[in-house]
Amino acid sequence: MTEAPLLYLDDITVSRENGKKLLDKVTIKVGHGEITGVLGRNGAGKTTLAYTIMGLPSYKPDSGRIFFEGEDITGLSITERARLGITLAWQYPARYEGITVAEYLRLSRRDATKRELEEALDFIQMEAFYLDRFVDKALSGGERKRLELASVYLMRPKLAILDEPDSGVDMLAIGDVVRLFKRLADFGSSVLVITHRDDIASACDRAYLLCNGKVMLEGQPVAVKQYYMSLCGPCSDPLLASEVTSNESK
Numbered sequence: 001m002t003e004a005p006l007l008y009l010d011d012i013t014v015s016r017e018n019g020k021k022l023l024d025k026v027t028i029k030v031g032h033g034e035i036t037g038v039l040g041r042n043g044a045g046k047t048t049l050a051y052t053i054m055g056l057p058s059y060k061p062d063s064g065r066i067f068f069e070g071e072d073i074t075g076l077s078i079t080e081r082a083r084l085g086i087t088l089a090w091q092y093p094a095r096y097e098g099i100t101v102a103e104y105l106r107l108s109r110r111d112a113t114k115r116e117l118e119e120a121l122d123f124i125q126m127e128a129f130y131l132d133r134f135v136d137k138a139l140s141g142g143e144r145k146r147l148e149l150a151s152v153y154l155m156r157p158k159l160a161i162l163d164e165p166d167s168g169v170d171m172l173a174i175g176d177v178v179r180l181f182k183r184l185a186d187f188g189s190s191v192l193v194i195t196h197r198d199d200i201a202s203a204c205d206r207a208y209l210l211c212n213g214k215v216m217l218e219g220q221p222v223a224v225k226q227y228y229m230s231l232c233g234p235c236s237d238p239l240l241a242s243e244v245t246s247n248e249s250k
């Protein structure tokens with residue numbers, strides 16, 4: 001019997017009251033230990049996809065099912081999905097007034113030693129002195145983003161969904177982001193990386209191109225990247241989107 005993929009989105013549609021489809025019959029698989037990329041321009045539906053997988057209440061699918069390790073999780077809450085080992089690193093991480101960086105990181109691994117916390121910080125190029133800082137408005141958005149990646153690094157989830165892992169993190173070069181994926185994969189985590197950057201997508205094992213809430217293309221990252229760079233225009237351009245659709249169906 002073949003093993004079920006870690007994550008399987010089967011024909012997922014998410015829409016708004018006005019009928020706008022944010023995701024339209026999206027089917028995506030993430031294999032065990034795989035790094036899967038979802039590439040798309042602004043407004044393609046990437047963050048919607050992340051929220052739908054994580055189970056945010058206002059992103060419940062109208063139709064389709066979500067399976068995790070072969071189990072149907074479509075009806076599960078965020079907390080229940082998190083308990084199964086799914087975590088989301090948000091595009092814009094929240095502030096947590098009144099807790100230190102060390103306390104914040106220990107939310108991901110309660111028994112982490114100081115050395116492990118320092119190692120996690122070092123991994124995302126932050127100095128150890130940050131452990132005593134507060135996760136409040138004095139930390140920049142880029143610093144909070146780095147800390148969030150450090151917390152995923154410590155957590156070692158079964159599935160890490162990284163929404164624009166480089167957004168606001170000007171000093172994390174592509175090599176650092178890829179190093180993070182590979183390290184997570186070494187720990188046994190699968191990664192779903194959501195990005196508008198073709199270079200990040202091309203470092204994945206498999207990639208999907210999302211356009212106007214639809215999967216336009218899936219396959220080898222190099223092919224998806226080439227298509228994205230040569231043919232893909234703004235998702236808000238309905239003429240271009242229909243052209244892409246008709247090219248796809250040829």
Ligand SMILES: Nc1ncnc2c1ncn2[C@@H]1O[C@H](COP(=O)(O)OP(=O)(O)OP(=O)(O)O)[C@@H](O)[C@H]1O
Pocket residue numbers: 016022040041042043044045046047048049196
């Ligand atoms: N709650 C909502 N109500 C109405 N429209 C929404 C809602 N959330 C998202 N959208 C719309 O759905 C589309 C997809 O949004 P989404 O944030 O998923 O795109 P994205 O690919 O992550 O874009 P970006 O790269 O700009 O972050 C956009 O047109 C957006 O305006």
